[in-house]
Amino acid sequence: MPVIHLIAPSGYCVKQEAAHRGVERLVSAGHEVENQAVIPRRFQRFAGDDNARLSDLSEIAQLSESTDIVLAVRGGYGMTRLLESVDYDAIARRLEQAPLAICGHSDFTVFQLALLARHPQAITFSGPMLAGNFGADDLNTFTWHHFWQALQEPEFTLQWVSDNTPFEASGTLWGGNLSMITSQVGSPWLPNIEGGILVLEDVNEHPFRVERMLMQLLRAGILNKQQAIILGSFNGTTLNTYDDGYNFDVMCDFLRSKLTVPLVTGLNFGHEARTVTLPLGASARLSHQGDMAMLTLSGHPVLRR
Incomplete structure (x- = not known):
């Protein structure tokens, strides 16, 4: 073991x-x-x-x-x-x-x-x-299963419900926590990946703060040089009357109006109890048909049997 x-x-x-x-x-x-x-x-x-x-x-x-x-x-x-x-x-x-x-x-x-x-x-x-x-x-069985799947299977596929137009994309999967990535813009510690699939998540960040960070990545030239962007979990905040209808979905619609690449939402990935495990730097194929997104990952290290 x-x-x-x-x-x-x-x-x-x-x-x-x-x-x-x-x-x-x-x-x-x-x-x-x-x-x-x-x-x-x-x-x-x-x-x-x-x-x-x-x-x-x-x-x-x-x-x-x-x-x-x-x-x-x-x-x-x-x-x-x-x-x-x-x-x-x-x-x-x-x-x-x-x-x-x-x-x-x-x-x-x-x-x-x-x-x-x-x-x-x-x-x-x-x-x-x-x-x-x-x-x-309470140990989340979804998280437990997907952890060992990622570490044991040389190729695996994730599927989830998402609203988007049909497309296919492939490239290097990279990303992680949005706040940490934004903090390294302009530094040598952020990979210069073109044609990748960028996956992002965060916690305790109101949608307007998420928008602000994403706009920084956009203006830094990072977002539109990817093949696609995936937004995972962004939990831990509460909207109020001041927002007046502004929410995460509205923020995503605004971001899509600025992007030249697909933006996919709904992946269980991040700080919530229910999360997948993703190999950063692996080869990825992302597609969207109907109301389903599909992400296939390969090329990552796997545990010895």
Whole structure:
């Protein structure tokens, strides 16, 4: 069964009980969970000082081939501090040696995209984390199934209901958390991917803030040089009377009027309990027929049987 190595390069894990519940679930499912000492580690609001959290990333390059998965404990904030100090070359070499699924989302997005910017073949997984997902009060079976599907199947297809005109597109899948991506515009840590399929998600961001960030990506020349854009989950906010009819769907309609490429919504991907796992840097084929979108992914590392 897979060996899972924990890392905590971002915020302190407030929900300690949830993290330990996540470990128990993974162990009960037959997996070995290493490096549990990072769970209680704390310095200010971070999961350890900068050196400790950087060491988590540096250790990835030294993991034996018996390690199958690197799993982030949680997101928060902290990865941005470390970007200049990460040895991306060493991590990429480790990924070339043997399959290794590096998984996380939210704040972890900036590490994943910085690695992809340096090494376009270095595929990581945007998906569940220890505390918030595997340690949830009730484990979401959809999330559990799609996590192992992405890590075990060399090619898999996701389907979901979405409203769009028919189209087909293919390219490199990339993206993750919208706020983290927007924060790196103009920096060397954001991949310069043309003709890709960009997938985005966020949490606790009102639709007008989502619109503002998407407009920044548009004006930076990023959105219209993709083959297509997928919007995942954008949960955690409440509309009020001031919005006067403005909502997420209205925002999407406005964005479509500015785009020259398809915009697809409705994918269960992001901070909600129900989320798919996506290999960032993998080959993707996206199509839309009727009221269904279909995304096929391949070329990513898979666990040894």
